[in-house]
Amino acid sequence: MSIKSKAMPAEVVEIYIAGDYDKARDICRQFCARVPRCVTVSRTQFIYTHGEESGVVVALRSYPRFPQPPQLMPLAEILADELMEGLCQRTAMLCNRSTHEWRYLDCENTQDREPTK
Numbered sequence: 001m002s003i004k005s006k007a008m009p010a011e012v013v014e015i016y017i018a019g020d021y022d023k024a025r026d027i028c029r030q031f032c033a034r035v036p037r038c039v040t041v042s043r044t045q046f047i048y049t050h051g052e053e054s055g056v057v058v059a060l061r062s063y064p065r066f067p068q069p070p071q072l073m074p075l076a077e078i079l080a081d082e083l084m085e086g087l088c089q090r091t092a093m094l095c096n097r098s099t100h101e102w103r104y105l106d107c108e109n110t111q112d113r114e115p116t117k
Contacts, residue, residue, distance in 0.1 A: 019087030
C-alpha cells in the first residue's frame with residue numbers, strides 16, 4: 001500500500017446565516033447529494049447592537065476529491081439562497097479571501113408582497 005496525494009489551489013467560501021443548526025445540516029446534506037461537494041457546518045452566535053441570535057457558518061472548501069469549477073462563489077451563492085429559504089432568513093453573508101457579499105431578500109421588488117395603500 002502506498003500513500004498518494006492530490007493538491008489544488010486553496011479556496012474557501014464561508015456562509016454566515018442565522019437559523020437552526022440541524023435544519024442547516026439537512027439543507028447542506030441535500031445540496032451535497034445533488035452537487036458532489038464537501039462542506040462543514042459549525043454553530044455560531046451573532047451578537048450585534050441591541051440583540052443576538054444563534055446561527056451557523058457553512059464553509060465550502062476546495063477539495064481535490066471532488067472536481068469542481070475554479071470558483072466556489074457561484075456554488076456558495078446557490079447554497080446560501082437555499083439556506084435563506086430553508087431557514088426562513090432574509091439575509092446571509094458570504095466571505096472569501098477577497099470579498100464579503102451580503103445577500104438579502106429585496107422585499108421592495110417582490111411579486112407577492114402586499115400592495116401599498
